[in-house]
Amino acid sequence: MTIRVLLADDQEMIRASLRIILEDQPDITVVAEAGDGVEAIEQARRTRPDVCLVDVQMPRLDGIEVARALADAPPRVVMVTTFDLDEYVYGALRCGAAGFVLKDAGPVLLVEAVRAAYAGDALISPSITLRLLRRLADGGTRAEARPLARPLTTRELDIVQAVARGRTNQEIADELFISLSTVKGHVAGVQAKLGARNRVEIAAWAWESRMMATG
The missing domain is CATH 3.40.50.2300 (Response regulator)
Known part of the structure; x- marks a missing residue:
């Protein structure tokens, strides 16, 4: 295509x-x-x-x-x-x-x-992602994270953090030692729970929820 x-x-x-x-x-x-x-x-x-x-x-x-x-x-x-x-x-x-x-x-x-x-x-762009993560972790101005109707599982939290770091589905699969199709399924599940339209909104939620650590 x-x-x-x-x-x-x-x-x-x-x-x-x-x-x-x-x-x-x-x-x-x-x-x-x-x-x-x-x-x-x-x-x-x-x-x-x-x-x-x-x-x-x-x-x-x-x-x-x-x-x-x-x-x-x-x-x-x-x-x-x-x-x-x-x-x-x-x-x-x-x-x-x-x-x-x-x-x-x-x-x-x-x-x-x-x-x-x-x-x-x-x-x-990685430079933007890293700066935003650092800014939010240091207490920068942010919007309130949306509440969840259903809690995320431990694996879904792993997926959210990886997405927030800018990882692709294949990179997440390699890092977590799971299949690509499993990653896609988890991402879809996370989007449904968050009401997110795409991966960028998943990342935004992670930043707003202070899930991310810088280092």
Whole structure:
């Protein structure tokens, strides 16, 4: 299957660079581009891509509003930005974004983020993840974690912590010595208990619940 991608960035040169990086991959094709947030939503609804790469700061509507508008639509939104400010990261998480990647993270991470989003996973630039974990563990400002209708099992807690560290399903399987299908089943179960739309929301819950330790 070819992953169909929409690029949304107000800088034409950035879109051209992203297109070159993505279309160099045999399993990815760019089906549409947009120069602002309103156009991004219109193009996403018209072309129905699998993944939208959306810049945070754009004219008319910013990337966070785009992610909010497309939260219940087929495309999965990955935020791509120069800025790693916490307010942007949290805004993206709250709107159901399936990833947050810095533009200077390099082409490999960008491609991984697209493939992860397409597979139902999520990827956040490691530098952002580590900083957020440290900030929350040190008592930074945070939202209250949502209550659970049913408690998580010990294994599900292991899964949550791994997801919050940015691990993929395969990495979790390798670390916990369980099958890939078992990991997927646990992740689905955790999402159901948390009412989370994706892995990024699982990670956000872990941070807000102070489950994570830094070191």
